Amino acid sequence: MITVKDIYKTFGENHVLRGITAEFKSGKNNLIIGGSGSGKTTLLKCIVGLHEPTKGQVFFADQNFTDMDFEQRVPIRTHIGMLFQNSALFDSMTVEENIMFPLNLFTDKSKEEKLERANFCLERVNLKGKNKLFPAELSGGMKKRVGIARAISMQPKYLFVDEPNSGLDPKTSILIDELISELTLEYNTTTVVVTHDMNSVMGIGDHIIFLHDGQKWWEGTNKEIAHTDNKELNDFVFASKFMQAAKAKL
Amino acid sequence: MFHSLGRYILLLRLSFRKPEKFSVYWAGVMREMVSIGIGSLGIICIISVFIGAVAAVQVAFQLISPIIPKTVVGSISRDSTILEFSPTICALVLAGRVGSSIASQIGTMRVTEQIDALEIMGVNAPGYLISPKIISGVSMIPLLTIISVILGLSGGYLACAVSRDVAPSDYIAGLQDGFNHVIVTVCAVKSIVFGFIITSVCAYFGFYTSGGALEVGQSATKGVVYSCIWILFADLIISSLLL
Numbered sequence: 001m002i003t004v005k006d007i008y009k010t011f012g013e014n015h016v017l018r019g020i021t022a023e024f025k026s027g028k029n030n031l032i033i034g035g036s037g038s039g040k041t042t043l044l045k046c047i048v049g050l051h052e053p054t055k056g057q058v059f060f061a062d063q064n065f066t067d068m069d070f071e072q073r074v075p076i077r078t079h080i081g082m083l084f085q086n087s088a089l090f091d092s093m094t095v096e097e098n099i100m101f102p103l104n105l106f107t108d109k110s111k112e113e114k115l116e117r118a119n120f121c122l123e124r125v126n127l128k129g130k131n132k133l134f135p136a137e138l139s140g141g142m143k144k145r146v147g148i149a150r151a152i153s154m155q156p157k158y159l160f161v162d163e164p165n166s167g168l169d170p171k172t173s174i175l176i177d178e179l180i181s182e183l184t185l186e187y188n189t190t191t192v193v194v195t196h197d198m199n200s201v202m203g204i205g206d207h208i209i210f211l212h213d214g215q216k217w218w219e220g221t222n223k224e225i226a227h228t229d230n231k232e233l234n235d236f237v238f239a240s241k242f243m244q245a246a247k248a249k250l
Numbered sequence: 251m252f253h254s255l256g257r258y259i260l261l262l263r264l265s266f267r268k269p270e271k272f273s274v275y276w277a278g279v280m281r282e283m284v285s286i287g288i289g290s291l292g293i294i295c296i297i298s299v300f301i302g303a304v305a306a307v308q309v310a311f312q313l314i315s316p317i318i319p320k321t322v323v324g325s326i327s328r329d330s331t332i333l334e335f336s337p338t339i340c341a342l343v344l345a346g347r348v349g350s351s352i353a354s355q356i357g358t359m360r361v362t363e364q365i366d367a368l369e370i371m372g373v374n375a376p377g378y379l380i381s382p383k384i385i386s387g388v389s390m391i392p393l394l395t396i397i398s399v400i401l402g403l404s405g406g407y408l409a410c411a412v413s414r415d416v417a418p419s420d421y422i423a424g425l426q427d428g429f430n431h432v433i434v435t436v437c438a439v440k441s442i443v444f445g446f447i448i449t450s451v452c453a454y455f456g457f458y459t460s461g462g463a464l465e466v467g468q469s470a471t472k473g474v475v476y477s478c479i480w481i482l483f484a485d486l487i488i489s490s491l492l493l
Binding site for chain 2 (some may be wrong): 048082
């Protein structure tokens with residue numbers, strides 16, 4: 001479980017996060033949603049330690065991650081997998097090398113064992129046999145799947161996903177969402193997904209946090225989201241005519 | 251300026267933290283050595299031969315007179331090639347070739363979140379990305395400079411042989427005349443320092459890139475410009491201290 005307590009983040013005069021407190025449970029798809037500039041990605045970066053919060057703390061299980069130095073964070077980081085918005089695959093490495101990279105650095109496995117794990121991860125994301133391709137040779141959806149394969153190579157306890165559906169067609173988006181959801185159950189990970197894709201929200205949102213203007217505005221599940229009377233959330237969720245029509249049918 | 255200097259020193263400190271796994275870093279050093287050393291060999295060979303030839307021709311033009319021994323062309327070409335032309339001009343060329351590559355490579359990794367990905371995994375990103383480049387720079391650039399000196403002096407010989415202003419035998423005699431090995435020490439110190447400046451300064455600008463493709467280009471340009479300035483400044487300091 002991950003707990004964030006009273007997180008503030010300020011960039012100069014810009015107050016991006018203003019006192020966010022939340023819990024992200026293990027074995028659940030925890031979604032952070034909100035409009036552009038609401039602070040979703042900043043919150044995610046504060047949780048994983050890419051940004052240091054101006055105020056507040058982040059706990060992984062009971063360990064205060066915020067107060068740790070780089071060396072102290074390493075054991076926790078080896079349990080973290082992250083899929084970035086643009087996949088962030090290492091351009092100079094093949095698919096296989098990308099997946100084996102954390103294994104090379106943080107495990108004492110033999111080359112055969114690492115290769116076996118890489119092949120398993122690739123098979124898990126339906127990319128069997130793509131070992132020797134470079135990221136430049138992959139489509140957007142394939143890059144995301146390799147990103148997921150790399151993220152799960154160390155069998156993480158915590159999985160962070162930033163905008164998994166950006167730049168993908170609806171069908172591939174659903175496949176990626178399903179994959180994230182399956183892996184969450186399979187590894188019992190605490191999964192935190194930043195998204196503004198309503199298909200993801202309705203499809204895999206076990207636990208949803210809605211951010212508005214740097215604050216937590218609403219919290220609930222995908223079943224509750226359609227029946228809320230929160231104006232800002234309704235404006236966000238039912239912005240499109242398609243969603244308005246769907247709501248009318250409910 | 252002090253803010254940047256402080257950040258640069260802190261980045262260097264982070265770069266030389268204990269590696270997560272020595273073998274992975276060692277592989278990185280080997281890759282960078284090939285990239286910097288072998289990758290730059292062609293351009294260094296070409297410019298060195300021409301620099302040596304031009305130096306010999308110009309010294310011959312200015313100093314040939316009945317009262318000056320012809321061997322002086324070889325002596326002056328040797329000293330200027332070893333002391334200045336090879337280490338400094340090679341370093342300036344390498345700042346363009348190697349430095350811009352380092353800054354744009356690291357800068358691209360920054361803007362495409364690859365450095366964030368390293369940090370998330372628990373990898374010391376400055377150590378993994380920068381230390382192999384610095385180690386390769388301070389080891390390969392002196393080697394390239396040695397090659398440059400040999401080719402520069404050979405270029406002078408060729409120029410003498412072709413132009414006939416000075417007999418090649420006089421040039422060779424001049425190369426051996428009054429040799430002071432301090433100039434070799436100065437050359438070695440310069441090339442090591444220049445190697446460090448090129449790799450570390452360009453890595454610094456690449457590492458702190460923010461934005462997109464435009465900023466990556468700007469970082470590469472800044473890296474090259476600042477390394478050239480620091481190379482010339484270090485050249486003056488080293489020459490003043492050691493000669």
